[in-house]
Amino acid sequence: MNKVMKKQEEYIEIFSHLSDEFSQFNFLINKALTEGGYKDEGLRTNVNLLKSCQSKLWFRIGLGTNGKLYLNFDSDSVILKGLLMVIKDIWEGATLKEIESSSFILMKQVMVDDLLSTKRESSITIIIQKIQQVSKDSE
Amino acid sequence: MFNLFDIRKDFPILQQNLLYFDNAATSATCINAIEAMDHYYRNECFNIHRGVYSGSVKSEQKFENVRKKVMQFINAPAPENIIFTSGATDAINMLANCFLPSIGKESNIIVTELEHHSNYLPWKRICLLTGCTLKIAKCNTEGLLAQESVLALIDKNTKLVAISASSNVTGIVQELSKIIEFAHANGAKVIIDASQLCAHRKLDVERLDCDFLCFSSHKMFGPTGCGVLYGKTNILNTVLPGKVGGGMVHTVGSGDDPDVWDILPYKFESGTPALAEVIGLGATIDYLQQLNYEAVIQHEKSLTKRLVNGIRPISGIFICGGISHENERISLVSFAISGISSYDIGLLLSTHNIAVRTGNLCAQPLLGRMGLDDVLRVSLSFYNTEEEIDIFIKTLFEIIDQLQGIRHE
Numbered sequence: 001m002n003k004v005m006k007k008q009e010e011y012i013e014i015f016s017h018l019s020d021e022f023s024q025f026n027f028l029i030n031k032a033l034t035e036g037g038y039k040d041e042g043l044r045t046n047v048n049l050l051k052s053c054q055s056k057l058w059f060r061i062g063l064g065t066n067g068k069l070y071l072n073f074d075s076d077s078v079i080l081k082g083l084l085m086v087i088k089d090i091w092e093g094a095t096l097k098e099i100e101s102s103s104f105i106l107m108k109q110v111m112v113d114d115l116l117s118t119k120r121e122s123s124i125t126i127i128i129q130k131i132q133q134v135s136k137d138s139e
Numbered sequence: 140m141f142n143l144f145d146i147r148k149d150f151p152i153l154q155q156n157l158l159y160f161d162n163a164a165t166s167a168t169c170i171n172a173i174e175a176m177d178h179y180y181r182n183e184c185f186n187i188h189r190g191v192y193s194g195s196v197k198s199e200q201k202f203e204n205v206r207k208k209v210m211q212f213i214n215a216p217a218p219e220n221i222i223f224t225s226g227a228t229d230a231i232n233m234l235a236n237c238f239l240p241s242i243g244k245e246s247n248i249i250v251t252e253l254e255h256h257s258n259y260l261p262w263k264r265i266c267l268l269t270g271c272t273l274k275i276a277k278c279n280t281e282g283l284l285a286q287e288s289v290l291a292l293i294d295k296n297t298k299l300v301a302i303s304a305s306s307n308v309t310g311i312v313q314e315l316s317k318i319i320e321f322a323h324a325n326g327a328k329v330i331i332d333a334s335q336l337c338a339h340r341k342l343d344v345e346r347l348d349c350d351f352l353c354f355s356s357h358k359m360f361g362p363t364g365c366g367v368l369y370g371k372t373n374i375l376n377t378v379l380p381g382k383v384g385g386g387m388v389h390t391v392g393s394g395d396d397p398d399v400w401d402i403l404p405y406k407f408e409s410g411t412p413a414l415a416e417v418i419g420l421g422a423t424i425d426y427l428q429q430l431n432y433e434a435v436i437q438h439e440k441s442l443t444k445r446l447v448n449g450i451r452p453i454s455g456i457f458i459c460g461g462i463s464h465e466n467e468r469i470s471l472v473s474f475a476i477s478g479i480s481s482y483d484i485g486l487l488l489s490t491h492n493i494a495v496r497t498g499n500l501c502a503q504p505l506l507g508r509m510g511l512d513d514v515l516r517v518s519l520s521f522y523n524t525e526e527e528i529d530i531f532i533k534t535l536f537e538i539i540d541q542l543q544g545i546r547h548e
Contacts, residue, residue, distance in 0.1 A: 022490040026541070029483075033544045054498045055482040055513060076512070077480040078542055079487075 004102035007090040015110040024112045028082025035089075036081045040072040050123055055080055057123055061130045069094045069134060073127075083112070083124070091131055099135040104128045141434050147522050149426070150360070158493040158527045162358075163307055163471050163518030166338055168419075169360045175422035176362060176415045186411055188386055202414060205421030206404070212424050213342040213352065215369050219403035220344075222368040222375075223412050227334040228257040230353035230368035231301070233407065234330060235261040236381035238299065244270040246298045249327075251276040252508050253284050253306045253313070256501040258332040262301050271298070278508050282309045282459045283466065286317050293318075297327035304336040304352075308502045308514065309460030310443075310471030312336065319348055328374060334358055338520065339439060339469040341432060344369050356416065361423035365416035368407070375403050384409035435521040439470035442519050442528055446472055449532035453539065455479075459514060470519035473500065479542050481515035487538045493531055 001009070018024045042048075043058050050057040055077040064070045071092050073084035090106070091099075107124060147153050150167035159167060179201075185192070187199035206218045215221060224230040242248070248262045252275060266273040274297075276289040284306075293300065300322045305312050315331065322329045330351040333342055337354040344352050351374075356365040380387055380400055387409040390399040400406040447462055455477030460466065475481060485497035496516045499506050506514065517531065 020490070022487075025487055025490060029542060029544075055480050075480075077482045079480075079483045 002094075002098045002101055004090055004094050004098050005105075008104075008106045011086055011090065011106055012109050015106075015112070021112065024110065025079055028079050028086070028112070030082070031085045032078045032082035035085050036074075036078075038072075040074070043072055043074050050126060057084070057127075059084075059127060059130070061127070061134060063096070063134055063138060067095065068092075069099060069131065071131070080123075084127070087124075087127060096135050096138055099131060141431055141438070141521075143438075143522065143524055150522055153522060156492050158491075158523075158531060160517045160519060160523070160527075160531065161494045161496050162338070162520040162523075163310075163335060163516060164496055165357045165363065166360045166520055167522065168357070168362060169423055169426045171422040171426040172361050172419035176419040179415045179418050184415070187414065188405075198414065201418055201421070202412070205417050205424075208421050208424045209367055212428075213367075213369055214345045216345065217372065220369055220372060220375070222370065222404045222407045223417050224353070224366040224368050225364055225413060226355040226357070226366035227332060227353045228355075230366055231258050231330070231332065232261045233381035234351060234353075234368065234370075235265045237378040237407075239265055239268065240379055242269045242271050242298055245296055247272040247274050247292075247294070247296050248298055249274045249276060249289060249292050249300045249302075251284050251289060251302050252278045252504040253282075253303050253309075254301065254502070254504070255303065255307050255332065255334070256503070257334075258301050258303060258330075259504065262299070275504070276302075278505060280509055281461045282306070282505055282509050283311060283461065284313060286314050289318050290321050293321055293325050293327060295325055297322065297325055300327055300329045301332070302329070303332040303334070305333075305339070305469050305471075306460070306502070306505065307335050307471070308473050308500050308505050308516070310335070310468045310473070310518075311460045312340070312467040312469060315347060315349070323348070335469060335471065340436070350374055356420040356423065359423065360426065362413075362416040362419040365413045365420050367420075372403065375407070380406050380409070382407070382409045386410060430521075438521055439519060442523055442525065443468060443470045443472060445525055445528045446517060446519070446532070449528065450474060450535065453536070457509070457511070459509060459511075470523075471516065472518075473514040473516040475511050475514045476539065479539060481513045483542055484515050484535070484538055487541065488531075488534065491534050493534060 015024060018027055043060055048058040048060055050059060055075060058074045060072045062070055069091055071088045073088060075081040149170050151170060152167045183198050185194040185198045187195060187202050206221045209221045210218050242265060248266055248271060250259050250262050263273055274292040276292055278284045303313060319329045328350040331349045333352050333354045338359040350371050352369040354367055357363040387401050387406050388398050389401050392398045450456060453476060457475045459473040481497040485495050488495055498513050500516055
């Protein structure tokens with residue numbers, strides 16, 4: 001199992017101990033408040049914006065000079081930001097080979113998926129597609 | 140007064156462990172509508188208009204009887220003025236198509252920043268298709284629309300003025316009389332989107348003297364998939380149907396020969412109507428007619444006041460439409476809190492079984508005017524209680540603390 005899949009298994013384990021939606025959201029809020037404070041100058045610009053009717057999401061995804069994936073996120077929504085911090089934790093530093101051989105299984109296996117609207121889920125789907133695109137673009 | 144305990148029994152969905160504050164999107168369906176539709180599907184599910192058997196004839200009689208009920212409900216002059224649609228969005232789109240052939244480049248259509256996208260985009264689209272000018276009446280930064288800002292745009296080239304009777308964001312009841320009068324003086328037609336007002340105030344198209352008015356059944360305790368377009372007879376007779384198909388044509392012309400449309404209102408009702416839903420709407424109107432409307436309005440006003448007073452002290456709160464008592468408001472309050480995402484609040488409220496709506500509420504022009512990306516809307520109905528409001532306010536304060544990382548040990 002590669003690092004990306006292993007990290008997802010770890011989060012599935014964490015979420016399995018959070019018995020209700022409230023606990024899961026609380027986990028995401030705490031994650032955003034404690035880990036989401038990093039600075040990425042210029043991130044909050046229109047070129048990085050993914051707009052939905054619910055809340056804004058800014059992202060930068062690419063391959064670093066070291067050949068590994070980097071991801072930076074921001075959002076007006078603390079809960080969404082927490083979820084993005086989870087995605088960052090899972091994927092950051094992944095190699096092209098790891099990106100190619102990984103799928104995103106976390107959302108379908110945790111309860112928070114039920115409460116995130118289809119439109120929001122589609123934003124997460126777009127983020128995952130952008131990650132996978134990095135691998136395709138490098139071919 | 141009315142008995143809230145008894146009233147709530149009339150709405151099966153309220154029996155769940157849920158504080159339902161999303162009534163402006165879809166209100167709870169009353170038991171009368173549910174039972175009427177159930178009865179229809181079990182016993183009377185026959186197509187209407189050209190059936191030559193008794194079941195079809197009886198269903199048609201019931202269907203047409205609902206048209207009369209709607210006529211009385213909005214004080215329209217005749218059943219022929221009532222067109223059944225699939226909802227307000229359908230009604231407005233259909234109307235826009237009806238006017239399409241008669242709108243030229245020299246014409247203008249007026250909408251306002253208050254409008255829900257359903258009363259904005261169809262007109263914008265017609266303007267793009269015809270080259271006619273779309274004029275947009277501006278609100279102030281509080282989300283209020285002065286009649287004067289609409290009046291200033293009306294001229295002899297104005298074909299249509301499309302305006303909401305009450306905003307789905309601010310809940311403010313719009314003053315319309317001068318707008319309608321001045322539009323008519325300039326030869327323009329006025330369409331009123333009463334989607335929000337229909338569940339909170341009595342509608343009276345004769346008094347309003349509007350040319351068209353539309354609303355959706357599911358926002359006034361009836362079924363989804365059904366709505367009403369009212370139109371004045373002389374205009375309905377002159378415009379082309381917005382949709383064509385079966386059931387609305389008298390004679391199909393040979394080749395390029397013109398078709399002869401059916402009489403009103405059938406000219407505008409192509410295809411099989413939402414029969415069960417229309418019958419459900421009829422039962423809903425029966426239900427509403429036996430309510431004490433004055434008591435309903437007073438109760439909703441009291442709930443709204445309690446809500447506004449409860450949320451006013453929140454630091455950084457912006458209440459759309461303001462809180463002035465000079466502006467009449469239906470029981471709907473939208474707000475944004477500086478530095479806190481409405482989406483987050485909505486998600487966390489849902490974990491407490493409190494249902495609200497968040498986002499741009501399909502009203503991007505208005506939110507843009509107020510400098511907002513998203514809001515949280517609490518929309519109440521007469522079956523909501525003071526206790527529910529108090530629970531909401533207490534929970535809201537706890538959630539704000541939670542999102543700001545404030546811990547109460």
